[in-house]
Amino acid sequence: MRYVSTRGGGEPLTFKQTIMTGLARDGGLYLPATVPDVRDRLSGWRALSYQDLAFEIIRLFADDIPDDVLRDIVARSYATFRHPEITPVVKVGPVHLLELFHGPTLAFKDVALQFLGNLFEYVLGETGGEMNIVAATSGDTGSAAIYGMRGRERIRIFVMHPHGRVSPVQERQMTTVLDDNVCNLAVEGTFDDCQNIVKDLFNDLQFRDACRLGAVNSINWARVLAQIVYYFYAAFRVQDTTGAAQVRFSVPTGNFGDIFAGYMARCMGLPIDRLVLATNENDILWRYFNTGVYSMGEVVPTLSPSMDIQVASNFERYLYDLAGRDPARLSHWMATFKETGTLTPDVAPDACFSSGRGDTEMTLKVIKAYWEACGYLLDPHTAVGVGVGLRYLQEEIPLICLATAHPAKFGQAIIQATGLDLARHPLIDALADMPTRVRVVPASKEAVAEIVRATIAEG
Numbered sequence: 001m002r003y004v005s006t007r008g009g010g011e012p013l014t015f016k017q018t019i020m021t022g023l024a025r026d027g028g029l030y031l032p033a034t035v036p037d038v039r040d041r042l043s044g045w046r047a048l049s050y051q052d053l054a055f056e057i058i059r060l061f062a063d064d065i066p067d068d069v070l071r072d073i074v075a076r077s078y079a080t081f082r083h084p085e086i087t088p089v090v091k092v093g094p095v096h097l098l099e100l101f102h103g104p105t106l107a108f109k110d111v112a113l114q115f116l117g118n119l120f121e122y123v124l125g126e127t128g129g130e131m132n133i134v135a136a137t138s139g140d141t142g143s144a145a146i147y148g149m150r151g152r153e154r155i156r157i158f159v160m161h162p163h164g165r166v167s168p169v170q171e172r173q174m175t176t177v178l179d180d181n182v183c184n185l186a187v188e189g190t191f192d193d194c195q196n197i198v199k200d201l202f203n204d205l206q207f208r209d210a211c212r213l214g215a216v217n218s219i220n221w222a223r224v225l226a227q228i229v230y231y232f233y234a235a236f237r238v239q240d241t242t243g244a245a246q247v248r249f250s251v252p253t254g255n256f257g258d259i260f261a262g263y264m265a266r267c268m269g270l271p272i273d274r275l276v277l278a279t280n281e282n283d284i285l286w287r288y289f290n291t292g293v294y295s296m297g298e299v300v301p302t303l304s305p306s307m308d309i310q311v312a313s314n315f316e317r318y319l320y321d322l323a324g325r326d327p328a329r330l331s332h333w334m335a336t337f338k339e340t341g342t343l344t345p346d347v348a349p350d351a352c353f354s355s356g357r358g359d360t361e362m363t364l365k366v367i368k369a370y371w372e373a374c375g376y377l378l379d380p381h382t383a384v385g386v387g388v389g390l391r392y393l394q395e396e397i398p399l400i401c402l403a404t405a406h407p408a409k410f411g412q413a414i415i416q417a418t419g420l421d422l423a424r425h426p427l428i429d430a431l432a433d434m435p436t437r438v439r440v441v442p443a444s445k446e447a448v449a450e451i452v453r454a455t456i457a458e459g
């Protein structure tokens, strides 16, 4: 398997090279040059455990990792989950919830980041040298990345979050990790500022090489890859119980990483009839899928902070397909967007996507309704996906809603919705008494670069 940049620069890379590179040197994102068609394997895969299924799917894309090594990496990555099925599916009211929050930080990003930490450690062990990870987070990526990388040899991680704009629990989940190789930075700006600093640091090729930067944001292909697995797993479980030929997914979306994994699963031949893209008030993707115009707006803080994003970094991967996999055409589109803040592709959006927008009022109503009718607490991100997904409920086609976080991460939203302090988890309760460490920095690439340089110099 070879990987190419969406912008067409450089030579194709192997899987290991791709994950160690992160963002392509021409500013593009990596994608597999061809997508494997797995339709004739689906019936054989149906009976596999999560780990065995993950091994079968990942090995198609990671063909430069020996099978025994990959099996071991997969086993260790999911041994940290607290549910034997890793990502179980439960029926709640009219929807099937795919619970993705049984990992160490109680959000779906653990599924990919536990895997990525083990991958990095394996590759660095082979090649020698070290890696300095810089990451931006709107909340959940940061803690999941920190838990994926903490204490690992040859790896340092610098995580930027927008100062005061992540939930108190999200902040404590990050800043209570005191391992020497973890540096938390509170940036005086928005998540998009943090994400831009990461992009600027990567695009400074001299700095990037000197500091051996690595990426854990969903621009890293391994993140998308690990997430493809649970679309297959969930479709199989729901087909087992319903006998349905096709399934539909509703995905609460920010950076377009999670739903892109679903799109890949569909491209590989999983019978997904529709992918419902749910946004909160930060609705650039909803506007795109309903009007064909991709145009930047202002970020508004909401109850679902991990979706408070205007520019969706993974969207370029989808646009590349839309551009007929023509890197020149895609590069032109991206340049137009960068210059004007607006892009109107001359091709219609793919019909397998539907998009809806759910505001704060809807989110609170859905949380309350599911608690009162089913005794199930949805976190606010999941509630956006459920509320929007219900608009696409159709007889004969089961609706699988991705439950992306445990409600205890967003206890304030639960209180606001139900009037009760219902969402508790021992891992979250324990955070209150733990010491923290964090540095506040201005929203400037230079300020962050200086901290990275100084930390490396300290050894």
Ligand SMILES: *Cc1c(COP(=O)(O)O)cnc(C)c1O
Residues within 6 Å of the ligand: 107, 108, 109, 140, 141, 218, 252, 253, 254, 255, 256, 257, 258, 259, 306, 307, 381, 382, 404, 405
């Ligand atoms: C990151 C996140 C999302 C959005 O996922 P994307 O891959 O950025 O679209 C949704 N819900 C939760 C809880 C998240 O942490």
